[in-house]
Amino acid sequence: MAKNSLTLESVRHSLIRQEDSIIFSLIERAHFPINSPTYSPSHVSNSFSGPLLRFVVKETEALLAKAGRYANPEEHPFFPEDLPPSVVPPHNFAKFLHPPAASININKDIWDTYINKLLQLFVAPGDDGNYASTAASDLVCLQALSRRIHYGKLVAEVKFRESPQEYEPAIRAKDRDTLMKLLTFEKVEEAVMNRVAKKAMMFGQEVTLNKDGNHEKYKVDPSVVSRFYGDWIMPLTKHVEVEYLLRRLD
Numbered sequence: 001m002a003k004n005s006l007t008l009e010s011v012r013h014s015l016i017r018q019e020d021s022i023i024f025s026l027i028e029r030a031h032f033p034i035n036s037p038t039y040s041p042s043h044v045s046n047s048f049s050g051p052l053l054r055f056v057v058k059e060t061e062a063l064l065a066k067a068g069r070y071a072n073p074e075e076h077p078f079f080p081e082d083l084p085p086s087v088v089p090p091h092n093f094a095k096f097l098h099p100p101a102a103s104i105n106i107n108k109d110i111w112d113t114y115i116n117k118l119l120q121l122f123v124a125p126g127d128d129g130n131y132a133s134t135a136a137s138d139l140v141c142l143q144a145l146s147r148r149i150h151y152g153k154l155v156a157e158v159k160f161r162e163s164p165q166e167y168e169p170a171i172r173a174k175d176r177d178t179l180m181k182l183l184t185f186e187k188v189e190e191a192v193m194n195r196v197a198k199k200a201m202m203f204g205q206e207v208t209l210n211k212d213g214n215h216e217k218y219k220v221d222p223s224v225v226s227r228f229y230g231d232w233i234m235p236l237t238k239h240v241e242v243e244y245l246l247r248r249l250d
């Protein structure tokens with residue numbers, strides 16, 4: 001769909017589709033135990049310093065930057081400093097967002113939340129030595145979460161365009177609380193939490209050919225996925241929406 005014809009319904013539809021990517025990425029990561037050396041600054045080599053995950057994400061982002069990934073306003077690097085320039089011809093991305101949106105990147109919060117809060121809630125303890133594969137799975141989770149949460153910029157733009165008169169006074173007054181109230185739809189949040197739990201059940205069930213297969217055993221606990229959305233993913237998305245709206249009249 002052309003960006004200028006985005007509606008609240010179409011951006012919500014994209015958020016619903018992105019739930020699939022997030023849940024599948026969590027299922028893939030849950031395949032490995034926690035593998036804590038992946039995150040430890042003391043697990044180092046002569047070629048890099050800091051945790052292996054940081055190394056993997058930074059190096060992957062450098063490659064993807066050369067391939068033009070971050071020219072897309074919907075993509076946000078975790079390590080924006082010192083990224084190499086793109087080597088591909090520029091694509092003319094639709095200019096849907098208000099330009100100051102480019103300064104919003106909350107990946108540091110997303111990184112801290114993922115490493116310090118989420119991981120231990122859906123990954124089993126243990127160490128199987130698969131640190132590089134673990135880091136590769138984490139990268140996919142982080143990218144899916146970042147894309148979803150920063151999609152809040154598009155959601156906020158659609159909401160602003162649909163009723164600017166409702167948002168403008170709170171933007172001018174820099175009134176975060178009122179903006180948060182205006183953009184919150186509790187019923188939608190409830191539906192999101194129920195749907196992601198249901199998807200986690202469907203995508204994460206053990207599929208067997210045996211009729212008596214265990215349908216109660218899930219690869220990622222559905223109630224944990226629901227909690228991720230309620231406690232972190234939606235609040236961070238709303239934080240991006242507020243930050244975006246605060247810059248909307250600049």
Ligand SMILES: O=C(O)C(=O)C[C@]1(C(=O)O)C=C[C@@H](O)C=C1
Pocket residue numbers: 012015155183184185186188189192233234235237238241
């Ligand atoms: O659907 C919206 O209106 C959104 O802003 C997205 C979202 C979400 O993160 O899923 C965030 C805030 C709303 O309260 C409901 C849902």
